[in-house]
Amino acid sequence: MKLHEYQAKEIFARYGIPVRNGTVIERPEQLDGLEIPYPLVLKAQVLVGGRGKAGGIKLAATPAEAREKAAQILGMTIKGETVRRLLVVEAAEIGAEYYLAFTVDRAARRLVAIASAAGGIDIEDVARATPEKIVKHHVDPTAGFHPYNAREMGRALGLGGKHLLQFAAIAHGLWRVCTEMDAELAEINPLAMVDGSLLAIDAKLIIDDNATYRHEGLPRNEELTELEALAKSQDLACVELDGDVAIIGNGAGLVMSTLDAIAHFGGRPANFLDVGGGATTENMAQAMSIVLRKSGVRALFVNIFGGITRCDDIARAIAAQPPAVPMVVRLTGTNEDEGRAILEAAGIHALTDPESAAREAVQLAAGAR
Amino acid sequence: MAILVNERTRVLVQGITGYQGEFHTRRMIEFGTKVVSGMTPGKGGQTAAGVPVFDTVSEAVAQTGATASCVFVPARMAKDAALEAVASRLDPIVIITEHIPVHDSIEMVAAACAAGVRILGPNGPGVASPGRCKIGIMPNHLFSPGGVGLVSRSGTLTYEIVAGLTQAGLGQSTALGLGGDPVVGLTFQEAVALFAEDPETQAIVLVGEIGGSAEEEAARFIKAAVRKPVVGYIAGRTAPPGKRMGHAGAVISGSEGTAQAKIEALEAAGVSMVALPARVPEVLRGLL
Numbered sequence: 001m002k003l004h005e006y007q008a009k010e011i012f013a014r015y016g017i018p019v020r021n022g023t024v025i026e027r028p029e030q031l032d033g034l035e036i037p038y039p040l041v042l043k044a045q046v047l048v049g050g051r052g053k054a055g056g057i058k059l060a061a062t063p064a065e066a067r068e069k070a071a072q073i074l075g076m077t078i079k080g081e082t083v084r085r086l087l088v089v090e091a092a093e094i095g096a097e098y099y100l101a102f103t104v105d106r107a108a109r110r111l112v113a114i115a116s117a118a119g120g121i122d123i124e125d126v127a128r129a130t131p132e133k134i135v136k137h138h139v140d141p142t143a144g145f146h147p148y149n150a151r152e153m154g155r156a157l158g159l160g161g162k163h164l165l166q167f168a169a170i171a172h173g174l175w176r177v178c179t180e181m182d183a184e185l186a187e188i189n190p191l192a193m194v195d196g197s198l199l200a201i202d203a204k205l206i207i208d209d210n211a212t213y214r215h216e217g218l219p220r221n222e223e224l225t226e227l228e229a230l231a232k233s234q235d236l237a238c239v240e241l242d243g244d245v246a247i248i249g250n251g252a253g254l255v256m257s258t259l260d261a262i263a264h265f266g267g268r269p270a271n272f273l274d275v276g277g278g279a280t281t282e283n284m285a286q287a288m289s290i291v292l293r294k295s296g297v298r299a300l301f302v303n304i305f306g307g308i309t310r311c312d313d314i315a316r317a318i319a320a321q322p323p324a325v326p327m328v329v330r331l332t333g334t335n336e337d338e339g340r341a342i343l344e345a346a347g348i349h350a351l352t353d354p355e356s357a358a359r360e361a362v363q364l365a366a367g368a369r
Numbered sequence: 370m371a372i373l374v375n376e377r378t379r380v381l382v383q384g385i386t387g388y389q390g391e392f393h394t395r396r397m398i399e400f401g402t403k404v405v406s407g408m409t410p411g412k413g414g415q416t417a418a419g420v421p422v423f424d425t426v427s428e429a430v431a432q433t434g435a436t437a438s439c440v441f442v443p444a445r446m447a448k449d450a451a452l453e454a455v456a457s458r459l460d461p462i463v464i465i466t467e468h469i470p471v472h473d474s475i476e477m478v479a480a481a482c483a484a485g486v487r488i489l490g491p492n493g494p495g496v497a498s499p500g501r502c503k504i505g506i507m508p509n510h511l512f513s514p515g516g517v518g519l520v521s522r523s524g525t526l527t528y529e530i531v532a533g534l535t536q537a538g539l540g541q542s543t544a545l546g547l548g549g550d551p552v553v554g555l556t557f558q559e560a561v562a563l564f565a566e567d568p569e570t571q572a573i574v575l576v577g578e579i580g581g582s583a584e585e586e587a588a589r590f591i592k593a594a595v596r597k598p599v600v601g602y603i604a605g606r607t608a609p610p611g612k613r614m615g616h617a618g619a620v621i622s623g624s625e626g627t628a629q630a631k632i633e634a635l636e637a638a639g640v641s642m643v644a645l646p647a648r649v650p651e652v653l654r655g656l657l
Contacts (some may be wrong), residue, residue: 104471106551106581106618109478141479184474184551210617211446211470237615241607252549252615253523253578256604257646263607264644272608274615277506277524305525307508307533333528334508354529355647 001207004045006087007219008203011181015173018166019187022089028070031063036090038062042070043224045085046078047223054078059091081150081223092201095193098157099123100171101204102178103185105138109281111178112172113145120190135280145175166198169189182211227290235344236275243268245365246291246325248284249303250275258303261354267362270297278308284317292323298368299326301361303354306333315339319346326364331359371460371498371543372563372570373489374437374516378502380407381429381459383450384441385417389465393441393506394418400503406433417431426453434487440464448473451488461555464490464548471617474552481554486495488554489545492616494524496545503655507531515540517653519566520557521576521593523548523616530576530646537650542570545646549616551580557587565595573654575640577631578617579605584631592638598656600649601640603628648656 003011004075009019012248023034024045044056051057056078060066066088076083097120105112115135120124127134135156139145150171154164170191187204189212194201212218222229237252241259245267249255252274259269271294275287292300300323304314312335318327319342331339331350343350374404380397384390385407395418398404406429407417413424420573423429426438438459442450447466454462455477462481469491481488489496495505499512511528513535521527527546534541545560547553557575564570573595577584584603589601606628608614610621632642 014651104475104551107583107586109552110475131427141475142483179472182470184471208471210468211472213445214470221470231489238614239609239612239614241609249525251525252619253521253526253576253604254529256578256608256614256619257526257602259608260604261645269607272614306504307525307528332532352502353647355645 001209001218001221002047002211002223003205003207003219003221004047004085005043005203006045008205009200011177011205012126012173012200012203017170017173017200018198019087019203020092022087025070025086025088026074026084028067028074031066031070031088034088036088039091040066041089042066042073042093043087043089044073044076044078044083045087046081046083047080047083047221051078051330058085070367076319092192092199094190094201097190098198099189100174100191100295101185101187101189102174102183103187106331108138108140111139113139113149113153113175115153115157115171120192123189145172147172163198170198170200171315177205181182181205182208182214184208209355227294231273231290235281236273236283236287236290238290239268240294241271243270244296244298245361246270246297247299247303248273248275248291248300250277250279250305250309254303254305258301258354258358261358262301262362265359265362267365270294275309281316284314285321288317288321292325297325299328299361299365301356301358302327302329304331304333306331306335310335311339312342315342318348319343321344322348326368328357328361328364330354370567370569371501372560372567373487373496373543373545374498374502376501379403379427379434379436380504381405381433381435381438382407382441383426383438383454385409385422386412386415386419387441390441394420395511397439397503400497400509401500402448402502402504405435420498426457426459430457430459435459437504438462440466442466444468444470447491448477450591451477452480455484455486458484458486460488460606461496461504462484462488463493463495464488465493465495466505467492470552471550471552478552478554490548490553492550493548493553494527494546496542496543499541506644511535512544513540515542516569517541518567518570518572518576519544519574519576520547520560520564521545522549522618523576523604526576526646530649533650534653537654539650539653542567549618551618557583558590561587561590561595562575563640565597570597572600572657574649574653575599575601575635576646577601577603578616578619579603579608579614579628580616580620580626585634588634588638588640589639591635595632598653599640600653600656601635601642602646602649603631603642633653
């Protein structure tokens with residue numbers, strides 16, 4: 001789960017990382033009476049990246065300008081996300097910009113600390129163009145990350161004196177944020193020199209969804225679309241896509257390969273929906289009602305390989321409420337014969353070969369266009 | 370021979386008294402697996418699925434000679450269960466449980482590496498050597514013994530391809546799923562290395578998916594060290610960046626982890642790539 005900048009900054013501050021908390025507003029009028037000196041910065045609070053380039057961060061020198069710009073940003077849409085809140089902070093005179101983060105290195109199967117003296121811009125571009133400007137430290141899980149590790153990283157960035165000590169305190173604080181908050185990513189970009197001291201200008205924190213139970217009082221941010229949220233509330237994994245063939249399958253890998261098969265034959269999937277292992281008749285009925293709710297769906301493709309999931313349970317849901325759009329069912333595995341019989345009784349013929357089923361689903365969608 | 374598990378493997382099931390634990394223990398026994406003991410704290414002295422249950426792993430190992438473990442323990446207790454298995458040097462430790470926090474997985478995997486034992490998973494279907502031993506939840510009837518080694522990240526997609534192989538008369542030496550989480554124990558490269566050295570395995574099938582760089586690392590290894598034919602398939606070609614495709618690990622971030630990059634790396638290593646999983650058997654037959 002991604003946190004908003006203002007939420008992440010509150011947490012960072014608890015760990016001694018220097019931030020300017022600022023004030024969160026939802027209407028331009030709320031700027032009146034704020035005790036923040038001008039010039040100030042208005043920052044859109046959205047979970048998607050790239051808000052700066054999209055015009056979601058603006059500087060204002062006077063109260064009139066601030067109100068005008070706040071009105072512009074509030075309500076704008078950035079990559080599909082509507083801006084509902086602004087973080088208002090005192091503008092900072094920024095000197096050198098650094099990058100600092102802790103994240104999971106999947107290949108190393110460890111946490112990794114990443115720092116760079118070339119902060120402020122897309123760190124992936126820096127890593128690609130000038131990898132020598134990136135300092136990395138893989139954290140041995142049995143040893144942990146200590147202040148001396150942080151100082152070594154600071155030295156590698158060329159820091160000395162009080163700036164080195166400031167950097168080490170910030171890096172060690174960020175390590176504690178990452179491990180104590182179960183973060184997948186804890187990032188400061190830029191970590192900037194302001195009035196001779198290091199200050200976290202931005203804050204990014206992504207908490208592992210599987211670990212939120214360990215952290216009371218976390219906000220509940222939702223990046224999901226309405227349909228995706230509905231699916232999640234029923235323990236179904238759904239991702240909306242922009243095509244017209246609705247997809248239901250069991251198991252993430254199988255569903256991904258089903259999307260690929262639809263695309264391979266020239267079709268466009270409308271969604272990814274995994275009913276999961278051991279799906280019941282009720283789960284399947286819910287899955288159908290969710291994917292068919294999406295506008296523009298012209299065909300439904302159900303691809304089930306029964307393992308723990310039983311084909312007869314799936315068939316019962318389909319037979320009870322056949323969809324209004326054309327449908328192809330591919331059914332094989334556990335209790336296949338029973339499932340097939342239930343569907344035949346409802347006038348539905350199930351296929352066994354996944355390729356010909358995908359081809360037929362694409363043709364049905366094209367025919368319905 | 371086969372890899373990881375065989376007729377000498379003696380299995381302990383952790384969390385055997387739960388619904389999934391007991392159900393799949395029965396299926397493992399039907400497969401021919403030597404399940405010698407179960408373990409659930411507080412239920413020592415009982416029996417489940419016909420095998421004795423112990424309170425601790427060390428007691429189970431001392432009294433039944435277990436050599437490997439299968440973990441069905443819920444996510445919140447799974448790290449503790451895995452560390453207990455590591456402490457008794459069980460190998461492999463197959464973790465079926467999904468939704469384990471990634472910081473827990475990092476700790477478990479590090480402990481296993483330090484102890485010199487292998488974790489398979491978490492969030493995987495397990496491993497099966499047909500005719501010998503299965504640890505995990507893969508459906509029994511799909512398999513037939515033979516010379517194809519299959520390694521995959523996912524569950525049902527593995528079943529799909531194993532079923533296709535069996536139908537085409539291509540039996541398997543061992544089939545295993547690595548797990549769909551961002552951090553897992555055994556890697557593609559390690560699995561491929563085991564298959565490369567296994568005299569019974571004549572060809573290897575590698576089924577990857579978007580996210581991470583494990584397939585690319587396996588490609589480098591294959592190019593340098595594998596002389597057996599390898600067929601590959603990558604799921605998730607049509608997945609948009611930044612979206613989580615069910616598996617927590619299946620998400621493309623920036624330029625990393627795309628299907629295209631993986632397909633190119635594997636093709637450059639001499640792997641025969643297929644566009645659809647159902648095409649694995651015919652391509653494989655052409656290489657044998």
